[in-house]
Amino acid sequence: MQTILNSVTDTSRYAKCIEVSKRIRWDIDQDVIRNRGFDLNQRFLPDGLSRVGDLEFLTPAERRLISQIQGRTYANMFGLVERFIGAKVLEVSRYHWLGDQTALEALVRFSDEELKHQELFRRLERMAAAGMPEGYSFLPQPNEVAMAVLGKATWAVLALTCHIELFTQAHYRSSIAPETQIDPLWKDVFLYHWREESQHAILDELEWQREDARLTAEERDRAVDDLIDLVAAVDGILKVQAAADTHYFLAVAGRAFDGDRVTRLQATVLKAYRWQYIVSGVQDPRFIGILREMITDAQMQRIGAALAPIIG
Numbered sequence: 001m002q003t004i005l006n007s008v009t010d011t012s013r014y015a016k017c018i019e020v021s022k023r024i025r026w027d028i029d030q031d032v033i034r035n036r037g038f039d040l041n042q043r044f045l046p047d048g049l050s051r052v053g054d055l056e057f058l059t060p061a062e063r064r065l066i067s068q069i070q071g072r073t074y075a076n077m078f079g080l081v082e083r084f085i086g087a088k089v090l091e092v093s094r095y096h097w098l099g100d101q102t103a104l105e106a107l108v109r110f111s112d113e114e115l116k117h118q119e120l121f122r123r124l125e126r127m128a129a130a131g132m133p134e135g136y137s138f139l140p141q142p143n144e145v146a147m148a149v150l151g152k153a154t155w156a157v158l159a160l161t162c163h164i165e166l167f168t169q170a171h172y173r174s175s176i177a178p179e180t181q182i183d184p185l186w187k188d189v190f191l192y193h194w195r196e197e198s199q200h201a202i203l204d205e206l207e208w209q210r211e212d213a214r215l216t217a218e219e220r221d222r223a224v225d226d227l228i229d230l231v232a233a234v235d236g237i238l239k240v241q242a243a244a245d246t247h248y249f250l251a252v253a254g255r256a257f258d259g260d261r262v263t264r265l266q267a268t269v270l271k272a273y274r275w276q277y278i279v280s281g282v283q284d285p286r287f288i289g290i291l292r293e294m295i296t297d298a299q300m301q302r303i304g305a306a307l308a309p310i311i312g
């Protein structure tokens with residue numbers, strides 16, 4: 001009886017996602033870009049996410065440049081993770097192929113939206129490259145990362161995905177929406193992205209719980225290890241890209257910084273990236289709430305211990 005009630009509730013949640021997804025659906029050119037380019041006199045990523053306020057020795061123009069570099073990487077990071085998210089969503093849709101057709105439709109829309117988002121982020125990268133000085137590079141390769149991620153347990157991939165889609169919303173609501181002094185196009189990109197991601201976070205939760213219910217205790221315990229491995233892999237990517245972005249800043253800033261300041265720049269960019277892509281998500285109350293329902297206290301402590309050096 002409980003199972004039937006759950007599936008009725010789930011179907012109505014999938015149906016709600018479809019309804020909202022149809023209502024808010026947007027077009028890259030007509031709604032988001034609208035023949036605009038980036039205004040390089042404006043910041044991209046808000047200070048609350050970029051942590052440039054910690055770098056008191058930078059001029060306002062240098063802070064703006066750091067914000068633009070981080071904002072460019074922010075868009076590229078979403079393009080990166082959406083490769084494996086789209087693939088995993090298509091994969092788990094198989095559990096609904098001959099079952100709940102409403103759930104299947106919701107997941108098909110989800111993966112279609114992630115394909116559109118990847119196209120949007122590729123467009124933005126080309127626009128940023130055309131306006132900003134040469135030398136920037138986004139190093140992680142979407143397919144290589146996706147191959148590694150998709151080799152892990154589905155439970156762990158859905159946990160990582162749920163965390164990403166929840167922090168996407170948290171960043172928009174708390175840091176991006178209230179900002180009036182950032183580039184309007186960059187801001188609109190993340191407004192429109194947030195609108196579609198709101199449904200994705202609900203679907204992640206449903207699919208993650210459905211997957212969780214399939215697992216034995218031993219399988220779940222191994223999946224917790226996989227989640228820890230995935231977070232470590234994300235951190236590895238962040239270290240590489242923080243170093244690359246600091247290097248690019250130093251190359252185009254137009255003045256030399258002493259060794260101490262270079263060290264602080266690099267540490268601050270890494271701290272910002274860890275906040276953006278790991279810490280803000282794992283501290284999200286909704287994420288913690290869903291996770292806590294699935295795992296034991298000992299497993300929660302294992303995850304906490306693995307995160308401790310990253311949270312710092």
Ligand SMILES: [Fe+2]
Binds near residue numbers: 078082113117193197
């Ligand atoms: Fe997306």
Ligand SMILES: [Fe+2]
Binds near residue numbers: 114
């Ligand atoms: Fe998404």
